[in-house]
Amino acid sequence: MEIRSLDIPEEVLQFYLDSGIEKLYPPQAEAIEKGLLDGKNILAAIPTASGKTLLAELAMLKSISKGGKALYIVPLRALASEKFDRFREFSSIDLKNGKDRGVRVGISTGDFESRDEWLGSNDIIVATSEKTDSLLRNGTAWMEEITTIVVDEVHLLDSANRGPTLEVTLTKLMKLNPECQIIALSATIGNAYEVADWLGAGLVRSEWRPTxxxxxxxxxxxxxxxxxxxxxxxxxxxxxxxxxxxxxxxxxxxxxxxxxxxxxxxxxxxxxxxxxxxxxxxxxxxxxxxxxxxxxxxxxxxxxxxxxxxxxxxxxxxxxxxxxxxxxxxxxxxxxxxxxxxxxxxxxxxxxxxxxxxxxxxxxxxxxxxxxxxxxxxxxxxxxxxxxxxxxxxxxxxxxxxxxxxxxxxxxxxxxDADAEDIWSKLGAENALRTHILSTIVNGFANARDGLMEFIEATFFAHQNDTWGLMEVVDDCIDFLKEHDMLKGDTRLVATPFGNLVSMLYVDPLSAATMLDGLDKAENITELTLMHLVCKTPDMRQLYLRSGDYELINDFVITHAEEFSEIPNQFKDTDYEWFLAEVKTALLVLDWINERPMDDISKSFNVGEGDIHALAELSEWLMHSLSRLARVRGHPAADMAGMLEKRIHYGARPELMELVGIRGIGRVRARRLYDSGLKTVEDIRKADPAVIGKLIGTKTAGKLLREIGMHIDIDPGNPDDVGSKTMDS
Ligand code: ADP
The missing domain is CATH 3.40.50.300 (P-loop containing nucleotide triphosphate hydrolases)
Incomplete structure (x- = not known):
């Protein structure tokens, strides 16, 4: 099928011809025949590099040319950036749709407790499934303007970790925008027809590859x-x-x-x-x-x-x-x-x-x-x-x-010679449902037990399974949420302000309950108490307890016993070992905020830099949540948690907070400046630039001074000379 024969705007056609694409690959042609450009839902289950992204692009651009807006959902942040970079190339396509500009693209992968309303001015928004879920929970207005949804790697519905979120998010989006076109992209899976059926999509299934x-x-x-x-x-x-x-x-x-x-x-x-x-x-x-x-x-x-x-x-x-x-x-x-x-x-x-x-x-x-x-x-x-x-x-x-x-x-x-396995919804488990039941009620997709069951009937889980067995799990979740003051009411279920906050913070209700319960029980609250509480939640990824760890961490626990909110009975082996793994994780994050060198942390915990950053990022979000939850409960630990959140972000002790707040100054450079007596922005302003240059390098010193509003002339011939400084007017 020639790309010239497609019903797409001239500008889009020219864009692809310019990039050397003239003919569609066979699975792409099949998708067109199944209504891709007529607003029909499509599930493309075809191998990698067989042109799935191009399919999605055509559908998105067609919709945008008619004034629409597209949401592209990916499973990983790295993928979001990859797609964002690709779609930015569309900025040269002026669709003449009254906006008199090229196609605009935005990316949303950041903080959970935000609406990112500013993204609404874009034509395409790329987001991870978790971020999409959180935008929905926070009531982001532009979500209702979406006309095309692309779901990349939809076979991840099968993943125990990520699947339920993807599934519930898609269900909500379909309810919110019933007219929306859905393009789902999948690896070749056994039961692609089942996913297509759930989405009301035409199925393109092929093993064809360009190479x-x-x-x-x-x-x-x-x-x-x-x-x-x-x-x-x-x-x-x-x-x-x-x-x-x-x-x-x-x-x-x-x-x-x-x-x-x-x-x-x-x-x-x-x-x-x-x-x-x-x-x-x-x-x-x-x-x-x-x-x-x-x-x-x-x-x-x-x-x-x-x-x-x-x-x-x-x-x-x-x-x-x-x-x-x-x-x-x-x-x-x-x-x-x-x-x-x-x-x-x-x-x-x-x-x-x-x-x-x-x-x-x-x-x-x-x-x-x-x-x-x-x-x-x-x-x-x-x-x-x-x-x-x-x-x-x-x-x-x-x-x-x-x-x-x-x-x-x-x-x-x-x-x-084998066929890929079928995929199965993982929504049936209580720990998956608990969080999504709360958010479904918070967002007004249901307001009673029957409504919840109705919502669940629209999920992929219900498409694959009988849901009668789920009633009991749903009831258990409702009981849990009521018991912890997140839901109230009998025939009519309403989220409490606290429940609303938990949903917006994007934490598992069990995490919220664990943290608050811990605060109530703790007698002597220290940084360790709070860090352990964060590491105890189901939202945190705990480190494994290796042989040799037991004794070391057990000794630590004994000497710090009064700082833990609760210590499980040592004779209940699995509980106690799990607890030690939580403590081990907390110790890693504490090392990070106490400025222990990366290499030392890496060696003593046997992890890579990527792991340390990932654990820091998770614990920062949970510490932020702990601080917010403690504040609404009027608990005095809120401030300590707030400071810890900041310290986790920068990986530094409290005295460095002012310096690390300057862009481009990491914890290592900040420490060097601080220990040489340059403790505040004001100290840096007054200091001799040559001294700063010696401490952190000429180039960085120049940047630092510009960052705090000082104008610098650098003499490139002399690496020690960072020039003279004057205040920017
Ligand atoms: P997938 O998303 O399935 O991994 P992509 O859509 O990224 O695959 O396509 C892989 C490569 O093939 C890209 O470089 C894309 O530009 C190119 N491509 C896609 N469709 C065609 C086509 N019809 N003709 C020529 N090249 C194509």
Missing amino acids: DLREGVYYGGNINFRGSQKLIAASSKDDAINIILDTLEDGGQCLVFESSRRNSVGFARRAGAKVSQLLDRPTRDALDSIVEQVLENGETEASKVLAQCIRNGTAFHHAGLNSAHRRLVEDGFRENKIKVICSTPTLAAGLNLPARRVIIRSYKRFDSNFGMQPIPVLEYKQMAGRAGRPHLDPYGESVLVAKSYGEMQQLFDNYI
């Missing part, structure tokens, strides 16, 4: 495909390294999936020793410049390991990396400087990072209940689907690695 994908299993010196084999030269003892060398010699790149972080780091190091021998001079130079940036942006020992790998042309990628490192690795790979990325399975979901060959070195993953378990077919298909860069590689290959003939046969049967 051929060959799926094989390495065994006995060959990559074995159905019907053919490829011999791999054995220059190393490690099969996966041999496959990598073969790919590189052919001009390709590799993505390697490993079961754990530690294995992915280890493999990236080992592979690097061989890969480096194949690098030419220009590539080495390009890699050296990435190495420099890695070292500039890292504070831990792990940065040095990453730098060493990158110098050799390999890298590892997992959630422990800080965001700067993640981006450097991704960009370096996209630009074909880094040749190999070794990753945990997290990379398979979402990020657009294709490679000629994907090697699945381990198809097992650790599960805390069952030990090492084979990954689901859906996950395998997502990893394999990363093989082959459209328009760049002649084909893509995915390779599983087997140790025996029997295992190879099994891998063919269980993965390559």
Whole structure:
């Protein structure tokens, strides 16, 4: 189907022709035939890189040309930025829809307790599903103006963590804007028809890909495909390294999936020793410049390991990396400087990072209940689907690695020839329902038990299951919410002001109850008390208790016993161990706000910088909630929690709060200034610029002074000279 034949505005057509898109891919053409441009709902369950985003773009732009507004929902923040960057290219499209300007795009991923009304002037708004849920809860006005909703990665309805939020958010949006067009994008899943049916959408289901994908299993010196084999030269003892060398010699790149972080780091190091021998001079130079940036942006020992790998042309990628490192690795790979990325399975979901060959070195993953378990077919298909860069590689290959003939046969049967699993709603659990029942009542989508059941009838859960079994769970949730003063009434249910606040803060009602209950019970409230309360909530991610931790943390608990709101009975093993894990998590965040160096925290808790930032971010939001809840209850701990919230944000002690508040001055530089007697903005104003330059570097000193309104002339010839300063008039 020619793109010229589509019923889209001339400006949109020209935009795509200019970017070299002339013909639609077959699944795209099918979506058009099913009414994509006529406002019909569509579920596209097609492989990655088969043009799903383009489908969504066409629907959004068509709707915007008629005065509409689009909401693009993604599961991850990293994906939100990726889409935001892409859609910003539409600023050159003037749709002549009376607005006399290009298409405007906004992104909303930040604080939960805000409406982001300012975003309403955009034509496309990109948001995570959690943020969308929170915008709905906060009654954001522009939500009602949405005419097109795109849901990316809708198969995540199956995720125990994120699925229920996505499901309830979609249900609310459908109720709020019944005329809205929904475009849902999904990986290929077993029961795509069921999701399509729920959404009232036409289904486009296809295995078509723009680049051929060959799926094989390495065994006995060959990559074995159905019907053919490829011999791999054995220059190393490690099969996966041999496959990598073969790919590189052919001009390709590799993505390697490993079961754990530690294995992915280890493999990236080992592979690097061989890969480096194949690098030419220009590539080495390009890699050296990435190495420099890695070292500039890292504070831990792990940065040095990453730098060493990158110098050799390999890298590892997992959630422990800080965001700067993640981006450097991704960009370096996209630009074909880094040749190999070794990753945990997290990379398979979402990020657009294709490679000629994907090697699945381990198809097992650790599960805390069952030990090492084979990954689901859906996950395998997502990893394999990363093989082959459209328009760049002649084909893509995915390779599983087997140790025996029997295992190879099994891998063919269980993965390559298998269909992806069905997905299942996870909304039925009490901990998922509790929070959404409260928000459903707060937002006025229901105001009685019957109304709640009616709302639930509209969810994907009800589409898949009988809901009579859910009555009891709903009743338990209502009882819980009443007991904790979040709901009131019998026939007519109303949220209390407190319930409203809990919903707007976006915390699980159980988290709110846990924190307040803890405040009531605590006798001697200290920073530790509050930090532990935050780490005790179901919204926090707790660290694992490793062997060796027990004794250490137990000793700590004994010496600080009076500071905890409650200590479970030590003889109830699981309760007590869970408690110790909460304390361990609290100790990490306390180390962070007491300015313990990143590298020390990383080593003693065995976590990466990315983990520390993630835990800080979660605890900041929960501490903010604790402070707000304590304040409405008139509890004196509100101020202490407010200060802790700020300290978590900056990772610093109270005396640095003024300095870290200046943009561009992190906790390390602020500490250097403070310890040299520059304790306030006023001190800095009065100080000799050369002294400031010596402390934090000339460039940063210049920026700092500009930031506080001082005009600086810097002499570039003299690195120690930050010039003379005058007040900006
Ligand atoms: P997905 O969202 O399914 O991963 P994208 O929509 O991002 O895939 O498409 C992958 C790449 O293919 C993009 O670079 C996009 O511009 C390109 N593409 C999409 N549709 C077409 C088409 N019909 N013709 C040529 N290139 C296309």
